[in-house]
Amino acid sequence: MPGPKDLDPSSSPRALLGAELRHARERKGLSQESLGLKLFVSGTFVGQLEAGTRRLRPDMAPLIDEALETDGFFERNCSAAAKSRYEDHFAEAAEAEGQATVIRQYAPLLIPGLLQTPAYAQAVNRAYDPTATEETIEEWTEGRMERVRLLGHPTKPVLWTVLDEAALRRVTGGRAVMAEALHHIANLARQNRVIVQVLPFSAGAHPAMRGALKLMEFEDAPPLVYYEGVGTGRLEDDPATVVQQRFRFDLLVASALSREKSLVLIEELAQDYTHEEHP
CATH class of the missing domain: 1.10.260.40 (lambda repressor-like DNA-binding domains)
Structure with a gap:
């Protein structure tokens, strides 16, 4: 044979x-x-x-x-x-993300990749490496936008994001870039393509203060948790760990603003950035 x-x-x-x-x-x-x-x-x-x-x-x-x-x-x-166009520490997570049916994530410091605009992604990439060539920054940004195309499907994956208020208020790339980025998120939410909630500063201490959190579910494979740091990342498939982190995400959702109030805050901040008012 x-x-x-x-x-x-x-x-x-x-x-x-x-x-x-x-x-x-x-x-x-x-x-x-x-x-x-x-x-x-x-x-x-x-x-x-x-x-x-x-x-x-x-x-x-x-x-x-x-x-x-x-x-x-x-x-x-x-x-x-x-072979992957992504950095080694993120390549496996990015490819798993592309096959996920449900993605739940908490973003403490910046707008996460799947919700970024090209200008915002470019500003983030430039901040990561101020000495990189323009060609390198453009390549990284194209890779980020390739991930964003996942949302081109009308229903899959389900994307549920809890954004820390800090991610909305940190001016990344300038006020015009922030205005565009927040309007983009608001549009996706109003089109019912994503679920977005804001974890306000007033929520105080919360169970994910140590960093970002991403959980992914699949049609024919067990769920995964992805932990990411500066220049590092790790996928975890231990069932007990996945259950623990899902509980942590549920607690974040309980502490966050409702979808309606979150959308109001995002759009208000977008208008503030548009009119160059101090939020």
């Missing part, structure tokens, strides 16, 4: 690699848990590899080839599946 063909890097290599992994595992008569034991990972992680929501690490590919007797297929194709 001929073995699997090497993957074409131009055709969603991670999804194809996941499909090949499922096929090879089932051909060997192994469950996800059984294969996970051979790879020193959980069965849940194997399921996420098969669904394409997690990246196959180069050190794991030879183990898979050995366990499934696939004649080096996964080692040869691992690099094709790993």
Whole structure:
């Protein structure tokens, strides 16, 4: 029987690699848990590899080839599946984001990527690296806008964002850029494309004061939590951790303004920026 063909890097290599992994595992008569034991990972992680929501690490590919007797297929194709225009610490999260059916996120300091305008994204990227070339900044901004295209679908993914008031009041890129950015968020909310709530300063201490939070749910894979810091990021699939962070997000929602009051505040701030009044 001929073995699997090497993957074409131009055709969603991670999804194809996941499909090949499922096929090879089932051909060997192994469950996800059984294969996970051979790879020193959980069965849940194997399921996420098969669904394409997690990246196959180069050190794991030879183990898979050995366990499934696939004649080096996964080692040869691992690099094709790993190619991404995003930084290494964010690439896996960005690709998982593209397959998520529901995304819940708390943004403490800036408007998150999926809600950014090109001008806002450019200002953020320039702040990240003041010495980068214009070509580099443009490339980063294009990558951010590519993620924004997820919202081009009328209903998927469901995006529920809790914005800290600090993210709305930190003038990023100038007042005109902020006015455009907040009008953009308000328009998405009024079109019922996203759910947006504002966590006001008056809420005081809250359960996510240590940083940003993102939870992602999928149609055929377990949910994930993504933690992000300066130049670093980590995906977590531990069920207990996911439940804990979902509870934390629910507490944030309970402390935030209602959708209606949040929209009023966002639009008021947008008008303030438009008229160059001090918020």
